[in-house]
Amino acid sequence: MNPILMAIILVTAIGLIGAVILVAASIFMYVPVDERVEQITAVLPGANCGACGCAGCADYAKNVVENGAPVNKCVPGGAAVAAKVAAVMGVEAGASVPQKAVVACSGTCGKTSKKYEFEGIKTCQSVKGLYGGDGACTFGCLGYGDCTRACPFDAIHVVDGVAKVDREKCVGCGACAAACPNHIISIIPEPVKNPKRPRPVVLCQNKNKGADTRKACTAGCIGCMKCAKACKLGAITVENFLAHIDQEKCVGCYLCVKECPMQVIHIPANEA
Amino acid sequence: MIKQLAVIFFTMILVDNYVLSKFLGICPFLGVSKKLDSAVGMSLAVVFVMVMATAATWPIQTFLLDPNGMGYLQTIVFILIIAILVQLLENFLKKFIPALYRSLGVYLPLITTNCTILGVTILNIDNEYNFIESIVCAAGAGLGFLVAMVLFSGVRRRVEQARPPECFKGLPITLVAAAMTSLSFMGFGGIVDAIFG
Known part of the structure; x- marks a missing residue:
């Protein structure tokens, strides 16, 4: 068989097999991610200042959703962000004092x-x-x-x-x-x-x-x-x-x- | 047999250190070594992926490429395999070992295209190691990377405290420090043979 053709077939085959394995893996090993985490991360200022006590904005969003952290902990965002986070979570914002x-x-x-x-x-x-x-x-x-x-x-x-x-x-x-x-x-x-x-x-x-x-x-x-x-x-x-x-x-x-x-x-x- | 494996293992860590002697994986070496904890996280991910990649690529080279006379496809096939493997590994860890997934964090996808991983897999073939030797070599190379990263993150902390001349500030002084660290590893030349030989 033509060696060039052979090489193309081999690499394509490996690629295809890999693709099939990866698609299968992403279906079988799908981890449900709470979409609220991403929504909250989007409304947070993204300064990653750590004033809330978490490692960063994404970490705080995760804490709010998974561990029920207070929604008004974002100091830079203040009341405006607290209200948005509260809206995502469907709870009252509570007072956020600047x-x-x-x-x-x-x-x-x-x-x-x-x-x-x-x-x-x-x-x-x-x-x-x-x-x-x-x-x-x-x-x-x-x-x-x-x-x-x-x-x-x-x-x-x-x-x-x-x-x-x-x-x-x-x-x-x-x-x-x-x-x-x-x-x-x-x-x-x-x-x-x-x-x-x-x-x-x-x-x-x-x-x-x-x-x-x-x-x-x-x-x-x-x-x-x-x-x-x-x-x-x-x-x-x-x-x-x-x-x-x-x-x-x-x-x-x-x-x-x-x-x-x-x-x-x-x-x-x-x-x- | 055990002695030979030990020689390979320690040679990879000290004498043929991938970062400091073979100059592979310089990008993470300079990029991620600012802080000790991220340096360790990155290195552990490298150890893990190196061993897995070697375990996957060695059989492919030996049983698929070599018998068909297609050894020249080694580089492209290995890159493909490593990329697939890292993706798969990420999915797997996310699902079954979330603690490890979290601690490796962003470093896992980062090393998909790391040249040390490809370097280890190809050099294992070039050195004509058998499967066990390849795995031990990969583990040693990964630990060597860890040693280099940890040492260099300490060196960088000292460099940050110092006040180099204006033109040396930032990357230049870091490169000089990397060169000195690399030089110091030349002192290990022959030490493994002396111990085990």
């Missing part, structure tokens, strides 16, 4: 100083390992942008030595909060009850005594208790020379903002 990251440090370049020149790898993590950072205040923003690199939405940047959140872009996924070695970034829910009076936040993490704080930074909380006394609702507590505002109790009267001698209590929502 959240934003807040950097609790006001120590910009003019207000605090460096205690040494750092010449190592330019990350917060590594500078933190050397005497708690190169800033005079060891609690504040290190300014080497670990949060910027962690942010999947390009929403946080180091401006004037302190990380600043772009509240338009921020979705509150918490990637920056996890990356910050000083743990000064917190994820704070947007005020839903009274959106016109957003809650103030103490933008300082310095737990040293007032005099030491003042030496390190001119924009630090010195624990003078003025805000705690001014607050009529008892929403402010001072612990370790650092004021903390309970976001649940606060109604946004801004008495503390006026009272603070260091001007360290800010209203992040108004500063965007």
Whole structure:
């Protein structure tokens, strides 16, 4: 027989046999995939940020369908996506509170100083390992942008030595909060009850005594208790020379903002 | 017999390492070695498919192609067989061993066209190994791939920490690091013969 013909027949035969086997296999070994998983994956933002606690958007969709995970866990998508996911699943969406990251440090370049020149790898993590950072205040923003690199939405940047959140872009996924070695970034829910009076936040993490704080930074909380006394609702507590505002109790009267001698209590929502 | 198999097995891992000595499968070696867990996942999929592909292609070469004088069709037939096999394997794992399917994940279809798999199957024929020797050789080659991937993912972590000159950043420094890792494996030359011989 003609060898060329023989070769063509052989390869065709192998291909055909393989095709038959594969078709048979896909019929006999068919695994039913819940089509809702694909529908949910389609409505999710696809950022794979992990704010929901799953490995990615597809994983979250699978969790919703198979393990009954809550439909409103997608932080970047917010209420709109929660409603779409709920529609696919045929359940009520539940409230989805938008959240934003807040950097609790006001120590910009003019207000605090460096205690040494750092010449190592330019990350917060590594500078933190050397005497708690190169800033005079060891609690504040290190300014080497670990949060910027962690942010999947390009929403946080180091401006004037302190990380600043772009509240338009921020979705509150918490990637920056996890990356910050000083743990000064917190994820704070947007005020839903009274959106016109957003809650103030103490933008300082310095737990040293007032005099030491003042030496390190001119924009630090010195624990003078003025805000705690001014607050009529008892929403402010001072612990370790650092004021903390309970976001649940606060109604946004801004008495503390006026009272603070260091001007360290800010209203992040108004500063965007 | 056992001794000969052991020689083949360890030679494939250390001396004739497919990635570092024969320079096959460089694409996944550079592409998937950034993280240790994905490197291990990919390597396990390679071990698995290498053994299966050898088990499928050796009989075809020996009983179908060689008797009919069509050894020249080896490459195309092997590619076909490996592609079919991987697809079949994927279906099979999805249905019967979902845990393994999930852990291998996307790496299984990725290695359909991996040249190390084809390389192992063809070199087994070229070396005139019998069936058992071919299987052992394939397993050794797969484990060699695993060793190379795991070692190199460690090397890459160190490279990422370092600050190379601007022009070396990214792929160039990775290639230099790969070359050094490969050089270090030259030190294994003759070690297997010395142990077993």
